[in-house]
Amino acid sequence: MAKKPLNIGMVGYGFMGRAHSNAYRRVGNFFDLDYQPVLKAACGRNKDGVKAFADMWGYESIETDWKDLVKRDDIDAIDICVPNDLHVDIATAAAKAGKMVLCEKPIARDTREGEKMVKAVEKAGVANMVWYNYRWVPAVTLIKQIVDSGRLGRIFHYRANFLQDWTISPDVPQGGAGTWRLDVEAAGSGVTGDLLAHCIDTAMWINGPIKNLTAMTETFVKKRKDAGSGKVKDVGIDDAAAVMAHFDNGSLGLFESTRYARGHKALYTLEINGEHGSFKWDLHDLNRVEWFDHSVEGQLRGWTSILVTDGEHPYLGKWWVPGLTLGYEHSFVHAVADFLEGLATGKPVSPTFREALETTKVCDAIIKSGKSGRWLDVK
Amino acid sequence: MAKKPLNIGMVGYGFMGRAHSNAYRRVGNFFDLDYQPVLKAACGRNKDGVKAFADMWGYESIETDWKDLVKRDDIDAIDICVPNDLHVDIATAAAKAGKMVLCEKPIARDTREGEKMVKAVEKAGVANMVWYNYRWVPAVTLIKQIVDSGRLGRIFHYRANFLQDWTISPDVPQGGAGTWRLDVEAAGSGVTGDLLAHCIDTAMWINGPIKNLTAMTETFVKKRKDAGSGKVKDVGIDDAAAVMAHFDNGSLGLFESTRYARGHKALYTLEINGEHGSFKWDLHDLNRVEWFDHSVEGQLRGWTSILVTDGEHPYLGKWWVPGLTLGYEHSFVHAVADFLEGLATGKPVSPTFREALETTKVCDAIIKSGKSGRWLDVK
Amino acid sequence: MAKKPLNIGMVGYGFMGRAHSNAYRRVGNFFDLDYQPVLKAACGRNKDGVKAFADMWGYESIETDWKDLVKRDDIDAIDICVPNDLHVDIATAAAKAGKMVLCEKPIARDTREGEKMVKAVEKAGVANMVWYNYRWVPAVTLIKQIVDSGRLGRIFHYRANFLQDWTISPDVPQGGAGTWRLDVEAAGSGVTGDLLAHCIDTAMWINGPIKNLTAMTETFVKKRKDAGSGKVKDVGIDDAAAVMAHFDNGSLGLFESTRYARGHKALYTLEINGEHGSFKWDLHDLNRVEWFDHSVEGQLRGWTSILVTDGEHPYLGKWWVPGLTLGYEHSFVHAVADFLEGLATGKPVSPTFREALETTKVCDAIIKSGKSGRWLDVK
Amino acid sequence: MAKKPLNIGMVGYGFMGRAHSNAYRRVGNFFDLDYQPVLKAACGRNKDGVKAFADMWGYESIETDWKDLVKRDDIDAIDICVPNDLHVDIATAAAKAGKMVLCEKPIARDTREGEKMVKAVEKAGVANMVWYNYRWVPAVTLIKQIVDSGRLGRIFHYRANFLQDWTISPDVPQGGAGTWRLDVEAAGSGVTGDLLAHCIDTAMWINGPIKNLTAMTETFVKKRKDAGSGKVKDVGIDDAAAVMAHFDNGSLGLFESTRYARGHKALYTLEINGEHGSFKWDLHDLNRVEWFDHSVEGQLRGWTSILVTDGEHPYLGKWWVPGLTLGYEHSFVHAVADFLEGLATGKPVSPTFREALETTKVCDAIIKSGKSGRWLDVK
Structure with missing residues (x-):
């Protein structure tokens, strides 16, 4: 049976533009789906830049203004891979034009912008998704499935970190x-929006809503040069953030993120402790899950390192053979596979804009509490 | 040259009584010191119990009332290994009687009690020490030495956890x-006093004073049977605690402890991130330090797992040969060695009562903030 | 500049057919090369099977007889992904027809067949390569580069294992x-040919030729059903093999492979010990290299775990950002990139058929010594 | 009940003299046994040296000639901690004098000497033991118990390495x-006798007798100065050895040892692969066992890292609490505990001289095969 094309209009051609394009191109080689993404058009303000990108990835055409892209009849879905401040305008215009919208995370700079986007896609009735890609790392999906089965019993703790070290030098500029x-x-x-948002999204997906929290934020380097103007400006972002939280299910949450943890590149780690068992995971060794099963007889009890490469593991039956590992980019391929599956079945893939907005509400509370030092309800 | 005896009067004969007795008995076989501990008397309320203990460890005599022990002329030093509520009375009486005092951590139940103890030993002018034993794990001592050398540059983060799982069952009683x-x-x-106190002590030893903090505490099991009376009573302790803090040096602290982290037995982990390097350590693999040296050329940079068993590592020259590891109990042997060295040199070993009191001040702030939800200065 | 197409004719559509096809399709998205592979034709005896494969991967046409494929004018290169007994006929015919030949490893069932293939491609003067793909795992490439620099000094030991567990059940058939x-x-x-051949190839690439060896081979399950006929037949293969060897450089080699190591899926590990340093690597954690640098000052010396994801690591500048890992399949993409680079520069990529034949000579000696129990020179 | 004294006469006061003395002194503090070792006399040729040792460890007296020690009526057991060439004379004389004999491993320089020793102790009917101390590492004991239970099913592979790096420099002398x-x-x-002997002893203890083997041995540094005379002499020892073997039970053995594996200090690793499960262990992390249980449901199957510190683990109930680790020296304490238990029960502890002789037979075959390159039966 011939596949239905899904014509993609990509806005942005940086790191995320590449990761998503790769996912669109690969999904059909491994997953047998009704829909086949077609790389119809790439859009970016710099004509040479977007042209080179389009050539490298096989986009059929280019645009230099997203407003023109959104108007095109031959585009089914707009994929937003540009800085966060542009999400709201592009997404609402795309929805208005009847396009599906796939948006990089976080959904927007804040809840207010995100709410506009939710309204727009829901009013238009178009499929929508936010790329919280780590949900689709098979090891993380496996944790979600086992926790959902109830096997861990009552949950006591959830903790996650996202540690990097790339902005320690004061010579790194801002902007650009x-x-x-x-x-x-x-x-x-x-x-908070860049890294903790991933931790929060996964946490609420696996362990349910966060009720309230208190946060500590810090800006270690107070002034940086602007990459465009070259002028030194105050730094307005949080360089580091830590969060203590209560989940609705009574468990405690502890989160930390920083770009000043020397030695860690993209160390997203998570752990969940339940009455009967615990899970740990770490992005640097993303094919592994650590699992503690308290029901095992005493002498042989311990932490089991599961190499998530068997055919019965989530998504793995589509790839290679046991023992052969996947990488970072496969999470995006799985996201596209599930999005296309959602189109075919009518059961929308998670997280939708509405679901992803919950994470941004938490992020807003983190930033606010980081200033006031107070516990805040998330709502 | 004949060694000077140091006559020990031990109060308590539980887990810590054994760990300390072992340290006294072993130190002279490995460390060549002016003083030699002599196990003079063991004291406990249960005569049969203390007798069996004394026989097992070679104590020359027993007492059943610590007041009698403190009065004895043939005792040089009182070692307090009983529950925290007894520390203040025994320590102040021992100091008054002119005995040196070695006290299990935390120094006392709270700052108020601890202050009395500090006053007592300082007024009496007797040697004193609190057994924050993890300072004497060679891997931890090594971290302290390198951090003190300034090699890490500006410190951004310090984080530590102490995770256990032994009180998850509501059938575990309280008291007894x-x-x-x-x-x-x-x-x-x-x-907080049992586990976080270790994390706080090591943190301030390595990274300097904590300025302020906010804490989240939780009691998961609200009622437990009293081991003595058999009656069900409200649980008054914190089952879990998390802390966000600022150090005086501008770095951020994040701490967590719980007895509800299924799968972890005594997982004390610590990490410090500086501009030029980072260290990690973990009590379950206590002979190892993880070290990231940013100055290494790019292609070969990474986390180095140092097996702290070489002759040039702290304390290791006294033990076996490279590759052969030490265990938990060796930290206590090193503590005694340093205490005896302090007696010989007149340079008191750290932490004294006064130094250990600082940790209890932090613990008091944790408990208080856990109730109010507010940031508190530590003072 | 427009890219030159390289028209691929793929023979076989199993596991390796997929891995190679994926490499051809992806290389141009990440590597900017003069040549662009074009999936011209896929060939297999089962028409439905090869049709489904061609649809999934975008091959423009299919063939059911490799002899027809080899004759086609629109094919530049034949890629051989079928069982080893077919390599010699296809490769020699392809070379004769003036096609480049890329052949899955091992080059052939034995040295005699391999020699024919070497002669054929050299006589025809066509580009050729054998897919010993683990050379192109960036971590392995890094080891090769550092060893070549001489930094390890005199080499004493090289050891490698390739352990699997998938044939333990006597119900696994043979053939099919x-x-x-x-x-x-x-x-x-x-x-020996399936797994040890990888170990031997990497070993000789990094540490130079093997001079002599003695081997132990074993067939644990002596009879298995034939997948085709259903008849029980004697098993003629080696289920496990161990090898002790001398390298030309005076170092000792130790190799082991088995499909009966319960718990190991594709555990290819290698280690090299030199005077001044050592390396370890493990396919299950393929983005990491363990490196011991003896020149580091004593207290901070240890095994460094290098996460090979930085821009300066081999091939990594083409992919994502530091901390984001690659998977198994990327090794094939790098192989194609280097093959295409070799076409452009005229400097043939290694291993050519001639180079890969050396590994098969070692494999033949292993099988022979496994029977006689004697030391054999490799020649 | 008063304990029966067991008066120890220690010959030698080097590294092993210290390890054994420590074991004698500590065993009674942790194990409640009928016998209590008494450090009666230490013997060494250098009077000042042995005096200092005796003072440090509390030996009641010293001797400078082992012949005098053996004659003394107040000695129950002779412990031999001197170089291997002295074992045979001391052990036979001690047995003749009716003393129990505890001898460091290997039992002797070769089978011939060892046989004399076996005869001597058996003729005299005295208790005897060889200190293959790694049997008493709790993690290793645990492996032995589970393998003995039959849980692993048919065994396919046993492999062990003992890697060090302390003799790489040609400046290390011989002798002294x-x-x-x-x-x-x-x-x-x-x-072979120093390191492989441990591997062989553990292997045969866990996996039964070795039937035949072939070995590769190497001397990397051919000449070294004599520590005594200062003259440069040929080196007669094997610097490195590898062994391929068949066990009686049909499984394959692979062993390697070297003192030229840069970066490894005392890396004794072992692994056993059975039909239903596998174990791994490593001396550098001696409190852990890696266990693969094939019977676990597929998705959650993996290698379990067991932290062998629970009360139900072998020997651990005598020490601290879960999570708190033991070190190298504890293996000797357990050996003494079992030896004393054997005296009390009349069931001799393993390995006796007779049992330890089997390991030396294997070692002799290794040395012999290393020269001839032939497979040899062990007998």
Whole structure:
């Protein structure tokens, strides 16, 4: 049976533009789905830049203004891979034009912008998704499945960290292509929206809603040069953030993120402790899950390192053979596979804009509590 | 040259009584010191119990009332290994009687009691020490030495956890021999004084004073049977605690402790992140330090797992040969060695009562903030 | 500049057919090269099977007889992904027809067949390569580069294992699509050609030629059903093999492979010990290298775990950002990139057929010594 | 009940003299046994040296000639901690004098000497033991117990390594106090008797007798200065050895030892692969066992890291609490505990001289095969 094309209009061609394009191109080689993404158009303000990108990835055409892209009849879905400050305008316009919208995380700079986006896609009735890609790392999906089965019993603790070290030097600028994440205008926040948002999304997916929290935020380097103007400006983002929280289920949450943890590149770790068992996971060794099963007889009890490469593990039956590992980029392929599956079945893939907005509410509370030092309800 | 005897009067004969006795007996076989501990007397309320203990360890005599022990002329030093509520009375009486005092940690149930103890030993002018034994794990001592050398540059983060899982069952009682740590009257607090106190002590030893903090505490099991009376009583201790803090040096602290982390037995982990390097350590693999040296050329940079068993590592020259590891109990042997060295040199070993009191001030702030939800200065 | 197409004719559509196809399709998205592989034709005896494969991967056409494929004018290169017994005929015919030949490892069932293939491609003067893909795992490439720099000094030891557990059950058949590796007619040997061949190839690449060896081989399950006929037949392959060897440089080699090591899926590990340093690597954690640098000052010396994901690591500048890992399949992408680079520069990529034949000579000696129990020179 | 004294006469006061003395002194503090070792006399040729040792460890007296020690009526057991060439004379004389004999491993330089020793102790009917101390590491004991239970099913593979790096420098002398292990006259062999002997002993204890083997041995540094005379002499020991073997039970053995594996200090690792499960262990992390249980449901199957510190683990109930680790020296304490238990019950502890002789037979075959390159039966 011939596959239905899904014509993609990509906005942005940086790191995330590449990760998503790769996912669109690969999904059909491994997953047998009704829909086949077609790389219809890539859009970016710099014509040479977007042209080179389009050539490298096989996009059929280019645009230099997202407003033109959104108007095109031959585009089914808009994928937003540009800095956070542009999400709201592009997403609402795309929805209005009847396009599906896939948006990089976080959904927007803050809850207010995110709410507009939720309204827009829901009013338009278009499929939508936010790319919290770590949900689709098979090891993380496995944890979600086992926790959902109830096997861990009552949950006591959930903790997660996302540690990096790339902004320790005061010579790293803010703003600009690779460093807009340091500019509060473009990003909305620092590590909170960029890194903690992943931790929060996974946490609430696995362990349910967060009720309230208190946060500590810090800006270690107070002034940085602007990559565009070259002027030294105050740094408005949070360089580091820690959060203590209560989940609705009575368990305690502890989160930390920083770009000043020398030696850690992208160390996203999570752990959940339940009455009958615990899980740990770590992005640097993403094919492994650590699992403690308290029901095992005493002498042989311990932490089991599961190499998540068997055919019965989530998504793995589509890839290679046991023992052969996947990498970072496969999480995006799985996201696309599930999105396309959702189109076919009518059961939308998670997280939708509405679901992803919950994470941004938590992030807003983190930033606010980081200033006031007070416990805040998340709502 | 003949060694000077140091006559020990031990109060208590539980887990810590054994760990300390072992240290006294072994130190002279490995460390060549001016003083030699002599196990003069063991004291405990249960005569049969203390007799059996004395026989096992070679104590020359027994007492059943610590007041009698403190009066004896043939005792040089009183070692306090009983529940926290007894520390203040024994320590002040011992000091008054002119005895040196070695006290298990935490110094007392709270700052107020601890202050009395500090005054007592300082007024009496007797040698004193609190057994924060993890300082004497060679791997931890090594971290302290390198951090003190300034090699890490500006410090950004310090984080530590102490995770256990032995009180998850609601059938564990409070009070009694093995479970007084669950009884707030005996212990003063729960994980804060028992476990976090270790994390705080090491943290301030390595990274300097804590300025302020905010804490989250939780009691998961609200009622437990009293081991003595058999009656069900409210649980007054903190089952779990998390802390966010600022150090005086501008770095951020994050601490967590619980007895509800299924799978972890005594998982004390610590990490410090500086501008030029980072260290990690973990009590379950106590002979190892993880070290990241940013100055190494790029391609070969990474986390180095140092097996702390070489002759040039702290304390290791006294033991076996490279590759052969030490265990938990060796930390106590090193503590005694340093205490005796301090007697010989007149340079008192750290932590003294006064130094250990600082940790209890932090613990008091944790408990208080856990109730109010507010940031508190430590003073 | 437009890229030159390289029209691929793929023979076989099993596991390796997929791995290679994936490499051809992806290389141009990440590596900017003069040549662009084009998936021109896929060939297999089962028409429905090869049709489904061609649809999944975007091959433009199919063939059911490799002789027809070899004759086609629109094919530049033949890629051989079928059982080992077919390598010699296809490769020699392809070379004769002037096609480049890329052949799965081992080059053939034995040295005699391999020699024919070497002669054929050299006589035809066509580009050729054998897919010893683990050379292109960036961590392994890094080891090769550092060893070549001389930094390790005199080499004393090289050891490697390749451990699996998938044939422990006597119910696994021999012959057939997924199990031809157990049929000595199709495979030529068991673990020796399938797994040890990888270890030997990497070893000689990094540490130079093997001079002589003695081997122990074993067939644990003596009879298995034939997947085709259903008849029980003697098993002719080696289920396990161990090898002791001398390298030309005076170092000692120790190798082991088995499919009966319960718990190991594809555990290819290697280690090299030199005077000044050592390396270890493990396929299950393929993004890491363990490195011991004896020149580091004593107290901080240890094994460094290098996460090979930085831009300066081999091939990594083409992928994501530090901390984000690659998987098994990327090794094939790098192989294609280097093959295409070799076409452009005229400097053939290694291992050519001639180079890969050296590994098969060692494998033949292993099988022979496994029978005689004698030391054999490799020649 | 008063304990029966067991008066120890220690011959030698080097590294092993310290390890054994420590075991004698500590055993009674942790194990409640009928017998109590008494450190009666220490013997060594250097009077000042042995005096200092005796003072440090509390030996009641000293001797400078082992013949005088053996004659003394107040000695029950002779412990031999001197170089291997002295074992046979001391052990036979001690047995003749009716003393129990505890001898460091290997039992002797070769089988011939060992046989004399076996005859001597059996003729005299005295208790005897060889200190293959790694049997008493609780993690190793646990492996033995589970394998004995049959839980692993048919065994396919046993492999063990003992890797060090302390003799890489050609400046290390042979002969003398710390370096007699490099002198073939004193030691009998190099790594084979010193290190491989441990691997072989554990292997046969866990996996049964070795039937035949072939070995590769190497001397990397051919000449070294004699520590005594200062003259450069040929090196007669094996610097490195590898062994391939068949066990009686049909499984394959692979062993390697060297003192030229840069970065490894005392890396004794072992692994056993059975039909239903596998174990791994490593001396550098001696409190852990890695266990693979194939019977676990597929998705959650993996290698379990067991922290062997629970009360139900072998010997652990006598020590601290879960999570708190033991070190190298504890293996000797357990050996003494079992030896004393054997005296009380009349069931001799293993390995006796007779049992330990089997390991030396294997070692002799290794040395012999290392020269001839032939497979040899062990007999």
